[in-house]
Amino acid sequence: MRKIEHIGIAVNSLKTSNLLFEKLFGNPPYKEEEVASEGVKTSFFMNGPNKIELLEATNPDSPIAKFLEKKGEGIHHIAFDVENIVSEIERLKNEGFTVLNETPKKGADNKLVAFLHPKGTNGVLIELCQEIQ
Numbered sequence: 001m002r003k004i005e006h007i008g009i010a011v012n013s014l015k016t017s018n019l020l021f022e023k024l025f026g027n028p029p030y031k032e033e034e035v036a037s038e039g040v041k042t043s044f045f046m047n048g049p050n051k052i053e054l055l056e057a058t059n060p061d062s063p064i065a066k067f068l069e070k071k072g073e074g075i076h077h078i079a080f081d082v083e084n085i086v087s088e089i090e091r092l093k094n095e096g097f098t099v100l101n102e103t104p105k106k107g108a109d110n111k112l113v114a115f116l117h118p119k120g121t122n123g124v125l126i127e128l129c130q131e132i133q
Contacts, residue, residue: 001080001081001082001088001128002080002081002082002083003080003081004050004078004079004080004081005051005079005080005081005111005127005129006044006050006051006052006053006079006109006129007050007051007052007053007075007077007078007079008053008054008055008075008076008077008078008079008127009052009053009054009055009073009074009075009076010055010056010057010064010067010068010071010073010074010075010076011054011055011056011073012056012068012073013056014032014041014042014043014054014056017043017054017056018032018043018054021045021052021054022045025045025046025047025052027045027046027047029043029044029045029054030044030045030046031043031044031109032044033108033109034058035106035107035108036058037105037106038062038063038064038107039057039058039059039061039062039063039064039065040055040056040057040058040062040063040064040108041055041056041058042054042055042056042108042109044108044109053079053108053109055076064076076125077115077124077125077126077127078124078125078126078127079113079126079127079128079129080126080127080128080129081129081130081131082128082129082130083130084130085104085112085113085114085128085129085130086104088128089102089104089114089128092116092128096120097116097117097120097121098116098117098119098120099114099115099116099117100114100115100116100117101114101115102114104128104130106132107127107129110131110132111129111130111131111132112129112130112132113127113128113129113130114127114128115127115128116128
């Protein structure tokens with residue numbers, strides 16, 4: 001893992017939260033997109049070298065909807081940039097971590113992604129991200 005790629009925050013309303021974070025950072029989101037396969041709409045903000053991803057559920061069965069129902073708005077995951085997501089998944093499995101998706105899938109912001117189960121990472125959902133070439 002080379003660096004924190006972004007911090008993901010689950011929100012009830014992307015529109016409302018975009019306005020809040022625009023005031024907070026002094027800049028609008030640089031990107032908004034929907035990842036239909038995950039039932040989520042996202043927006044991304046830059047703050048210096050750091051990225052924040054806001055996530056709004058687009059259907060009641062999505063992981064974000066379930067998170068919001070259980071925990072409310074707040075930090076959902078921390079994403080780490082990796083050079084080779086396939087080898088990193090294998091390394092982490094060998095270290096005893098539970099990988100939620102052993103085959104990377106297309107995520108937001110032109111990334112391949114995979115997640116580690118939070119039960120094995122002190123309650124924090126960890127996302128691995130590799131830029132799609």
